[in-house]
Amino acid sequence: MIEFDKVSKQFPDGTKAVDNISFRVEPGELFVLIGPSGCGKTTTMKMINRLIDTTSGKISINDENILHKDLHKLRWEIGYVLQQIALFPHMTIAENIAIVPELKKWEKKRTEKRIDELMEMTGLDPDTYRNRLPKELSGGQQQRVGVIRALAGDPDILLMDEPFSALDPISREQLQKDIASLQRDIKKTIVFVTHDMDEALQLGDRIAVMQEGKIVQMDTPDNLLEHPADDFVKSFIGERKDMWETRVEAAMMPVPEPLPPDLPSVNAELSLREAVRVLQESEKEQAAVLKENKIAGVITNKSVLAYLMPGQKKEGGRK
Ligand SMILES: Nc1ncnc2c1ncn2[C@@H]1O[C@H](COP(=O)(O)OP(=O)(O)O)[C@@H](O)[C@H]1O
Ligand SMILES: [Mg+2]
Structure with missing residues (x-):
């Protein structure tokens, strides 16, 4: 469980990126942060694994203030998927995936088993792809490896920052479906950032709409479609409202x-x-x-x- 309690972030140059936000992500929930570029999504995300520290307010994971947790442990317990995943180019797919399990000093056998399991779960045949280099995979497949790598150490929490936005529409749709079905099996606590409302509606258990560092509405997909809080949210939902007719x-x-x-x-x-x-x-x-x-x-x-x-x-x- 992740809890934000009146959290703000002001950068040294005075930019107020996040402005007094509070929310709670329940265990096993896929929570979406959506909003236009610059509204504070990435900053919110990075405060969870302390790539950025808060200016005020408190963030807790399972009721423990993240400031009191060991920083390395905190990062290992949180998988992180970025828009442009950086796989190490000279390492094989299996080696790339094994990074966190190795940091955690898992036995080799357990790591190998985990790699195969996750590759199979996300539709990458281990026999075919295990020993390939990243450049020998398509963009969509590399992004899939990014997701697998984030899951490899079996973290409780997964942060995904616009993980599919650099992909072509077909790979993107496929990965969205994969994540939805993967989540039905593994039930991680996921914070997912996007600026794409279709993606948010498809994947989110709940969606928080952000504007200029604030959360303007936090709701289930149905409620968001049915009762947008204001014109800003409405504009984000676009024409879809009328489809209810x-x-x-x-x-x-x-x-x-x-x-x-x-x-x-x-x-x-x-x-x-x-x-x-x-x-x-x-x-x-x-x-x-x-x-x-x-x-x-x-x-x-x-x-x-x-x-x-x-x-x-x-x-x-x-x-
Ligand atoms: N290191 C930084 N120093 C100053 N301003 C920053 C820094 N990082 C982000 N910002 C600003 O904070 C705001 C929120 O950025 P960000 O969280 O990256 O937005 P989003 O991910 O929603 O596009 C933007 O105005 C951005 O320019
Ligand atoms: Mg961002």
């Missing part, structure tokens, strides 16, 4: 077998907004979508979100 059938999935009992139902002509309200009030996982009094499909919170996010067509019904 789309007919619910757009976000429909095939009827599952067997059909669960006691499903709430919505009419196919209802708006997404109204349909989601019915779903939420029912406290069920899914709702049947009725067309001419027949069940034409079902919606879930996920299928609706998938519809609302471009590039995420897998679970939604968008053709």
Whole structure:
């Protein structure tokens, strides 16, 4: 668990990069910081592993002030992925990944096993890639190695600072999907920085929108879309708000077998907004979508979100 308590950072030249922010990231949560360039995202991130020290306020990890922790231990317990990961060019992929486990003095066998496991988990065949040099991998594959390297020492916390923004759209989409599914398995506490709202909505359990060093809204993806706090947040969300007026059938999935009992139902002509309200009030996982009094499909919170996010067509019904 990471907690910021009224944290500010002013640089020696007077720049107030972070201005009195407080938030708590729960264990296993993927927490997104989003905002325009220069709003203080990277500074916030770097204060967690003390690459930058705070000017005022307190940051704790598992209820311990980070200033009281051993600096090396703190850094080893926190994986860090940057936009441009710097793999060591003369070292093989396996050697690059083994850096933190070796610092931690893991047994060689354990390190090797961990490398294979993580490479397999992220779709890099160990037999093919283990002994290659970074330059023998594509940009997307190198970034994947960056993620693996950050995870190698089995840190509790992962900091990811615009990890995919230098990639082409296809690698980027693939890595976003990989991170989402990886997170379902490993459940790390992740702070993820992006300036891309689609990425934030797709990955975040919660999203904090930053502007000029302050957090202007902190909410779940659904609430952020549904209730943007002000015009700044609205502008970040762009036109997507109106998509809630789309007919619910757009976000429909095939009827599952067997059909669960006691499903709430919505009419196919209802708006997404109204349909989601019915779903939420029912406290069920899914709702049947009725067309001419027949069940034409079902919606879930996920299928609706998938519809609302471009590039995420897998679970939604968008053709
Ligand atoms: N070392 C530094 N000295 C002075 N100002 C800095 C320094 N690092 C960052 N800043 C300033 O702090 C603000 C926030 O920067 P940063 O956290 O990097 O923003 P972001 O990651 O959201 O783009 C910017 O105005 C930036 O110019
Ligand atoms: Mg930055």
